[in-house]
Amino acid sequence: MAAKETIRTRAARVSEEMRETGRLVLRAPILVRGAECAMRFLLGSILAGAGIFGNYAPFGLGMVAASGSGLDGFCALLGACMGYLLFQGFVEGLRYAAAAILIFSVAFAFYDIGAYRKVWFMPAAAALMNGITGFIYLSDRGWTAEHFIFFGTEVLLAGASAYFYRIAFSPWTENREEDALTIRQTVSLLILAGTVLLTLSKITLGGDLSIGRLAAALAVMVCAYEGGIGAGATVGVSTGIGMDLAAGGAPFYSMAYALSGVMAGVFHRQGRLCTALAYVLSNAVAVLWTWGNGARLSVLYEVFAASVLFLLLPERSLRQVRALLVREPRRDTVDKAREYARKRLEGTARAFRELHDSLRSRFDHSGGNDGDTAIIFDRAANRVCKTCPQQIMCWQRSYVDTYNALNDALPAMLERGRGEGSDFPLHFSSRCQRFAQFLSAANEELSALFYRRQYQNRLRESRGEVCRQYAELSAALGAAASELSAELSPDPLRERRLRQHFTAMGLEAEPAVYYDESGRLRIEIEGVGLQSLRRGEAVKRLAQLMDKPLRLVEECPPRHDRVVLAEREPFMAMAGVAARKKDGETVSGDTGAWFKQEDGSLFVLLCDGMGSGPSAHRESSEAVRLLEQFLRAGVPPEEALRTLSGALALQGEETGGFTTIDLMRVDLFTGAAAVYKYGAAPTYVKKGNTVQRITGSTLPAGLSPVQGAAPDVSRFSLEPGDCVLMVSDGVAGGEGDVWLRERLRSFQGESPKELARILIEEGQRRVGSGDDRTAILLRLERRTE
Structure with a gap:
């Protein structure tokens, strides 16, 4: 058998150590196991004396069955045998000792069988062995209805106690990650x-003062004070039934303890003194109600002594009880997860709304009106009449006649789509020396007018459609902001553990523990006096409690009644x-930014506007601002870049500007990275002694012939010590980048800022100062704390 081999192996190891060292060395695990065995022995002996209905004692058998076949079970067996012989006498005690030996034998014999590990096996064995031995012993007395009922109850209690005792010891005997007690364990x-x-109730002081009943009264009082009416009534009924079973009489203690527990729970918010007075007076009333059947004045002494102990208990002990009785939250953690998803959707909706407003303001302030019909003849006159000898006569002295003649001809020309000589009055056409040339020029300008009108209408419709789509998308996201993301899931076990921890600390806080869409742990705590949780030591303690590294999330605006913690990144x-900046310019056309998301994503942006100076700075800074807002709102990088590229292309139709975009994303949990490019300069990745050059072929944002064209994407993985260098095109210029790669290859990680400065200065010596220059160097490291 495995248990037998384990005992032999340990004994052989101890014997070998004694031969080698000449002394017995007790290590910490041995001491712990010794304490566990001593506890099993003590509980086995005490529970053997827990009798009900006079002479029935099934609970010692339940402890033997729950302890199993190893050393724990053997110690429980010794304790139970000793307790049964002491409390039950030799004859009755021998019956229970035999049953205990049979139970341990079954556990030892069937240890290696799969059925042994089933939750029902040992409880069934305890009930069966108790039934066999009890049937043999009790058959000599003869069976009555009362004996049959009591014996059947004993058999059931033997199995039930084995089942519940095993669960009670499971937090210490099983390797479980959760250190918070479940409802079944509690x-x-x-x-x-x-x-x-039940056993302690038989031990009395001064004749009638029972230690067990005193402890039961104290337990009811404490639970009523910390848990209210429900806990007081439940514990009162449970302990009262036990005391009545031990006494073998009428259900007096059930009534007295339950009534006292309810009344103490009613006044538990008024403080300890009021709780104790309510309990004592309720017990006194219960004793008076049973005066005719013999007043049990000893109950009053026990309750009075328990109330004194209750008032003297330290607050720390009461907090531990409060942690066990803590209730589940009224508001489900799903509400917190839904709020988190709603905030993310609202942020995305605001980003699209701001983009919509930016485009609409640009389109509303577009260039002047180029579709007025009056410009047909103005442009024709500039082409034909400017060098005509009759210019002064037609356009100054006879301006009114000329103006009226052209106005009379315009309706027919617009209706027909071209002008004819008959459309003009005879006095005008006969007087004009270059009438044929003027009519041809007017027809050309009329055709151009129609083309411009068609183009403007199509452009206006296209712009209006884009703005409408952005507005509808923003509205749709805003409407969906209240929906819960299916990937967010609560963690009730860790949440209960955290709630018990706060209760033991005396902190009134309501925690919510769940996982975000990336599967990372997130904790939101609301309550009063949470400033202590913001300290580094408190965060470390919570991280140990949750078995996850945590970091404090700074919210904007900050709240004093709320603390948010998120799983900390390993990198x-x-x-x-x-x-x-370029020499002679006041500002640089390059704009960069970097920021970290709550999900552990690090984003680095570098945009280079067309040309240099204020106009280039305006284009690049607006691109960075809009892109950052999309990324912070949780929009995937490629989708955010496509949306921004389409918007910049529409703006470019009006202003003619463009900007390059270089975006890098690094997952600080896994090291996975990606670079997205719109016409940007190469990016350099250093891994060990090798440098990889990442380039792209996509045009800058605003120049792509297809609005919303996909960017160039390069994905790779980073490890601690790897570096990534992002530069604008002014650093290396067109002279080649061999020198730059050599500089990066020789970099040993002393100072990223110093290397970036060296690259800028050397780039100026090699390329000159004809363009803006920016260098961003990032090095990945593993956290040591």
Whole structure:
């Protein structure tokens, strides 16, 4: 058997150590196991004395069955045998000792069989062995209805106690990640404590003062004070039934303890003194109600002594009880997850709304009106009449006649689509020396007018459609902001553990623990007096409790009644940046930014506007601002870039500007990285002693013939010590970048900022100062804390 081999192996190891060292060395695990075995022995002996209905004692058998076949079970067996012989006498005790030996034998014999690990096996064995031995012993007395009922109850309690005792010890015997007690474990511990009180109720001081009943009264008082009416009534009924079973009489203690528990729970918010007074007076009333059947004045002494102990208990002990009785939150954690998803959708909706407003303001302030019909003859006159000898006569002295003649001809020309000589009055056409040339020029301008009108109408419709789509998308996202993301899921076990921790600290806080769409742990805590949780030591303690590294999330605007923690990334990034504007300019046309998202994504942006100076700076800074807002709102990078590219292309139709976009995303949880480019300069990735050059072929944003064209995407993985260099096209210019790659290859990670500065200065010596220059160097590192 495995258990037998384990004992032999350990004994052989101890013997070998004694031969080698000449002394017995007790290590910490041995001491712990010794304490566990001593506890099993003590509980086995105490529970053997927990009798009900006079002479029935099934609970010691339940402890033996719950302890199993190893050393724990053997110690429980010894304790149970000793307890049964002491409490039950030799004859009755021998019956239970035999049953206990049979139970341990079954566990030892069937240890290697799969059925042994089933939750029902040992409880069934305990009930069966108790039934066999009890049937043999009790058959000599003869069976009555009362004996049959009591014996059947004993058999059931033997199996039930084995089942609940095993659950009560499961937090210490099983390797579980959760250190918070479940409801079943808490109930099982209460059952174990209640059955121990059955034995303690037989131990008296001064004749009638029972230690067990005193402890039961104290337990009811404490639970009523910390848990209210429900906890007080539940514990009162449970302990009262146990005391009545031990006494073998009428259900007096059930009534007295339950009534006292309810009344103490009613006044639990008024403080300890009011709770204790309510309990004592309720017990006194219960004793008076049973005066005719013999007043049990000893109950009053026990309750009074328990109330004194209750008032003297330290607050720390009460907090531990409060942690066990803590209620589940009224508001489900799903509400927190829904709020998190709603905020993300609202941020995306605001980003699209701002883009819509930016485009509409640009389109509303477009160039002058180029579709007025009056310009037909103005442009024709500039082409034909400017060098005519009759210019002064027609356009100055006889201006009114000329103006009226052209106005009379215009309706027919617009209706027909071209002009004819008959459309003009005879006095005008006969007087004009270059009438044929003027009519031809007017027809050309009329055709151009129609083309411009058609183009403007199509452009206006296209712009209006784009703005409408952005507005509709913003409205749709805003309407969906209240929906819960299906990928967000709560963690009730860690949440209960955290709630118990706050209760033990005496902190009134309501935690919510769940996982975001990336599967990362997120904790939101609301309550009063949460400033202590913002300290580094408190965050570390919570991280140990959650078994996850955590970091404090700074919200904007900050709230004093709310603390948000998120799972901390295993990687961090060190960044260095250097920049220099073109000589003679007041500002640089390059704009860069970097920021980290709550999901552990690090974004680095570098945009280079067309040309240099204020206009280029305006284009690049607006591109960075809009792109950053999309990314912060949770829009995927490629989708955000396509949307921005389409918007810049529409703006470029009016202003003629463009900008290059270089975007890098690094996942600080996994090291996965990607570079997105719209016409940007190469990006350099250093891994060990090799440098990889990443380029793209897509045109800058605003120049692509297809609005919303996809960017160039390059994906790679970074490890601690790897570096990524992003530069604008003014650093290397057209002279080649061999020198730059050599500089990066020889970089040993001393200072990213210093290397960026060296690259800018050397680039100026090699290329000159004819363009803006920016360099951003990022190095990935592993967190050490």
